[in-house]
Amino acid sequence: MKHTPSRLFGIALLTLTLTAASVLTTTVMTSGGRAAGASSPTPDPRLILHPHTVSVRGSISRHDMLTLRLYPAIPGKQRIAVRLPPRVRPHAVALHVIMSGMPMPAIHGRLTPYGLTYRGALTLPMFGAYLVTVTVPGYRPVVLRVLLPLPGM
Numbered sequence: 001m002k003h004t005p006s007r008l009f010g011i012a013l014l015t016l017t018l019t020a021a022s023v024l025t026t027t028v029m030t031s032g033g034r035a036a037g038a039s040s041p042t043p044d045p046r047l048i049l050h051p052h053t054v055s056v057r058g059s060i061s062r063h064d065m066l067t068l069r070l071y072p073a074i075p076g077k078q079r080i081a082v083r084l085p086p087r088v089r090p091h092a093v094a095l096h097v098i099m100s101g102m103p104m105p106a107i108h109g110r111l112t113p114y115g116l117t118y119r120g121a122l123t124l125p126m127f128g129a130y131l132v133t134v135t136v137p138g139y140r141p142v143v144l145r146v147l148l149p150l151p152g153m
Helices: 005-030
Strands: 054-059 065-071 076-083 093-098 107-114 117-124 128-135 142-148
Touching (some): 054 142, 065 128, 093 117
Antiparallel strands (some): 054 065, 065 076, 076 117, 093 128, 107 117
């Protein structure tokens, strides 16, 4: 088979391309899969969500206080506990949660006795300020402002 100058040029170009690809692949593999000088991106630590407990207190009568605790205090399912004075022991505690100024339906929940507290779970869908109405049978409802702050704010 006779090789014309254009065919020889094509073969030389193909050989050069394959050699360059082979050298480049070997270089990348020996540097741990990363090109020299590349670094992995690091997120801003202020944007990392850390679960924490939010506690809010309110008065159910002239002399009696309640404490509401919320965990993990980031959007999603929340574990909620309400602590009442020892002499106040209803069968259950009702919660009504709204986000003022947001067109979203109210969230309702019922907390049941567990030791000295009343516990349950609710889903709070976003960061922001919520108004939580705690209703203890035989007492006036208590409205508490609960804040799920944005990270870094």
